[in-house]
Amino acid sequence: MKTCTALAFAICTVLSACGDSAAQAPQPASASELAAARQAIAAAGGHVSTGAAASGVNASSPTKCNAPGTQFAEARVGAVADDQGGTWAAPAAVHPGDTGTDLFNDCTGSGLNASYAAQLHTVVIDPDGVDITALIHADNYFELYVNGTFVCRDPIAFTPFNSTACRFRAKYPVTYALRAVDWEEHLGVGMEYERYNVGDGGIVAHFSDGTTTDESWKAETFYVAPLDNPTCMKIGALGARDSSTCSIKPACATRARAATCQALHFAEPADWAAPAFNDASWPAATVYTRAQFGPKEAYTRLESEFGDARFVWSRNIKIDNLVLLRKTVANR
Ligand SMILES: [Ca+2]
Numbered sequence: 001m002k003t004c005t006a007l008a009f010a011i012c013t014v015l016s017a018c019g020d021s022a023a024q025a026p027q028p029a030s031a032s033e034l035a036a037a038r039q040a041i042a043a044a045g046g047h048v049s050t051g052a053a054a055s056g057v058n059a060s061s062p063t064k065c066n067a068p069g070t071q072f073a074e075a076r077v078g079a080v081a082d083d084q085g086g087t088w089a090a091p092a093a094v095h096p097g098d099t100g101t102d103l104f105n106d107c108t109g110s111g112l113n114a115s116y117a118a119q120l121h122t123v124v125i126d127p128d129g130v131d132i133t134a135l136i137h138a139d140n141y142f143e144l145y146v147n148g149t150f151v152c153r154d155p156i157a158f159t160p161f162n163s164t165a166c167r168f169r170a171k172y173p174v175t176y177a178l179r180a181v182d183w184e185e186h187l188g189v190g191m192e193y194e195r196y197n198v199g200d201g202g203i204v205a206h207f208s209d210g211t212t213t214d215e216s217w218k219a220e221t222f223y224v225a226p227l228d229n230p231t232c233m234k235i236g237a238l239g240a241r242d243s244s245t246c247s248i249k250p251a252c253a254t255r256a257r258a259a260t261c262q263a264l265h266f267a268e269p270a271d272w273a274a275p276a277f278n279d280a281s282w283p284a285a286t287v288y289t290r291a292q293f294g295p296k297e298a299y300t301r302l303e304s305e306f307g308d309a310r311f312v313w314s315r316n317i318k319i320d321n322l323v324l325l326r327k328t329v330a331n332r
């Protein structure tokens, strides 16, 4: 049942925002409020693109799986232009470095890898540090940096879902930094499958020094899509981004209208993973329930090894598609 009043019908028709949730939706903002919102986003470094990339290239990820019948989607990266002539990788550029050791990989591996511990090699960051092993499961892609140095990346950037182990030697205080991407098929508009589904993200990580993902981490979003209008993004006093009030089912999220979908892009600071980077303005990571995250076999088969690590992301697990997460541990 549409909830538009006669008076508001014309506005509702234009915005296509009169679904079941429209009763709770705020009144359309005035032109001056929208202009102020756009100005705040631009001042915070936000850039707007519209529509999907025309093409993409493989994201250093498999082009097929060994096992027939696996739900495979190739991870590709496209380029979209913003309204000021800038170009952005969508959903994200991928670090060219080494992949970690498979914990679970039923695409290019043989499923559960019971002998992963014997296959680990150590990335030496600080020669006088301690050896720490990370177990990571991401929906869909991660890169791990420790004390500002790249350690490993996810070998499968899209699907099927997998999990990965990486070992490194680092000295306390240790700054953990995860770069996480909810991958997409329709590059630049944050959607997947023929039905233009708005996919979701999430990541869970356990480190052998007892550090786990939880609300004590910081998490900031750098690519938000799909959006009917980027002015739904709220910018905090210190510049933190909050898309939690943006629709997770925008009207543009259909095959017919996807070309009108917009995206917000923010540049990743070159030193974002470094210990000295100031993440004071970043929001705390949001913890998601098991039901919200929906862990797959790549996690559930290893659940006891992940211990009490929590499923985390930024404040919008649906449309925040590139999320950087950090935590510094003083000592263990
Ligand atoms: Ca993956």
Ligand SMILES: [Ca+2]
Pocket (backbone or CB within 6 Å): 182, 190, 198, 199, 200, 201, 225, 317, 318, 319, 320, 321
């Ligand atoms: Ca998404």
Ligand SMILES: [Ca+2]
Pocket (backbone or CB within 6 Å): 139, 140, 182, 183, 199, 200, 201
């Ligand atoms: Ca996903």
